[in-house]
Amino acid sequence: xxxxxxxLITIGVILILFIIVSYVAKIIFDxxxxxxxxxxxxxxxxxxxxxxxxDLENLPKMYKNGLNIxx
Numbered sequence: 001x002x003x004x005x006x007x008l009i010t011i012g013v014i015l016i017l018f019i020i021v022s023y024v025a026k027i028i029f030d031x032x033x034x035x036x037x038x039x040x041x042x043x044x045x046x047x048x049x050x051x052x053x054x055d056l057e058n059l060p061k062m063y064k065n066g067l068n069i070x071x
Contacts, residue, residue, distance in 0.1 A: 056069055
């Protein structure tokens with residue numbers, strides 16, 4: 001095999017490994033985020049409280065974007 005073939009195969013293997021590792025990391029992140037969210041909501045004491053529009057207005061922009069709240 002030529003050096004170019006070996007280099008291309010090596011680059012291909014590295015690329016495939018990168019894709020696999022990225023996918024596994026995303027799955028692990030999503031699972032951890034889901035667990036944190038469930039843990040957070042199990043600690044909520046007042047589940048009957050109604051959130052008003054005024055309450056939402058005080059949220060930082062980052063949270064408004066995550067909740068798809070229009071300003």
